[in-house]
Amino acid sequence: MTESSAPAPSGAGGTVGVMAVYLCHELPDLHEHEARIVDVAPGRVVLDRSALHPGGGGQVSDVGWLDHAGGTVGIVGVETVDGVVWHVLDADIEVVGDAAGAVRVRVDADHRSRVAQLHTDSHILNALVYDRFPGTLVTGAQVNADGTGRMDFDLSDVDNDVLRGLDAGVNDVIRGAVEVRSVYVDATDAGTTAGLVRSLSVAPPPTPDGRLRIIEITGVDRQACGGTHLANTAESRPFRITKVENKGKRNRRIRFVLD
Numbered sequence: 001m002t003e004s005s006a007p008a009p010s011g012a013g014g015t016v017g018v019m020a021v022y023l024c025h026e027l028p029d030l031h032e033h034e035a036r037i038v039d040v041a042p043g044r045v046v047l048d049r050s051a052l053h054p055g056g057g058g059q060v061s062d063v064g065w066l067d068h069a070g071g072t073v074g075i076v077g078v079e080t081v082d083g084v085v086w087h088v089l090d091a092d093i094e095v096v097g098d099a100a101g102a103v104r105v106r107v108d109a110d111h112r113s114r115v116a117q118l119h120t121d122s123h124i125l126n127a128l129v130y131d132r133f134p135g136t137l138v139t140g141a142q143v144n145a146d147g148t149g150r151m152d153f154d155l156s157d158v159d160n161d162v163l164r165g166l167d168a169g170v171n172d173v174i175r176g177a178v179e180v181r182s183v184y185v186d187a188t189d190a191g192t193t194a195g196l197v198r199s200l201s202v203a204p205p206p207t208p209d210g211r212l213r214i215i216e217i218t219g220v221d222r223q224a225c226g227g228t229h230l231a232n233t234a235e236s237r238p239f240r241i242t243k244v245e246n247k248g249k250r251n252r253r254i255r256f257v258l259d
């Protein structure tokens, strides 16, 4: 698919509580593209299209660069305010005249990859915990830019050493080179499938047109999610659990890093 035939970035106008179809979902390998500035404020701009993931559900947003008429500035984050997606810049830029609004967007591919590795590994960890302790709910999840993350589970009466050892299972799946794919299903059908919509999900589905984005790690995990993922588990560096903490009577917090 060429860049010009890319679908409209409906995600740029996504409202809170509705998971739009992001450009990075449709074209996960699109790391550079042309765009136009449609609004500007001190240190931030709104673009007519953007391949940057806006973050959400504990996943940090993409970062990158904006090449504009006056030079290049860093995009340090994405913030959605009242349904408007702002790209936060590390410097002010001046937009004067029509031509000045034309920019080139570049996604930081290393950052994207690091987050996608941690996020995909989170799905695997979630599946292993769910398998070992059936019915376990995720009560929180976070993926950071520095290559660390955590997941919180509603678990009582478990041996923390058992949880600490689950990274071996995650690494088995990474080494197994398992395909990861996204499919869209009708949200009303998906509602009847237990376990499909879990709190690990990045931004609540479904899309405005009633579709639900499902991430399938073949034979391992299947759940609704709007985050960024790998195409194959083998793309992840090794995964290591660094700490298991008790958070209240019923919660366990599992901290992890990419090795």
Ligand SMILES: [Zn+2]
Pocket (backbone or CB within 6 Å): 119, 123, 200, 201, 202, 215, 225, 226, 227, 228, 229
């Ligand atoms: Zn996900």
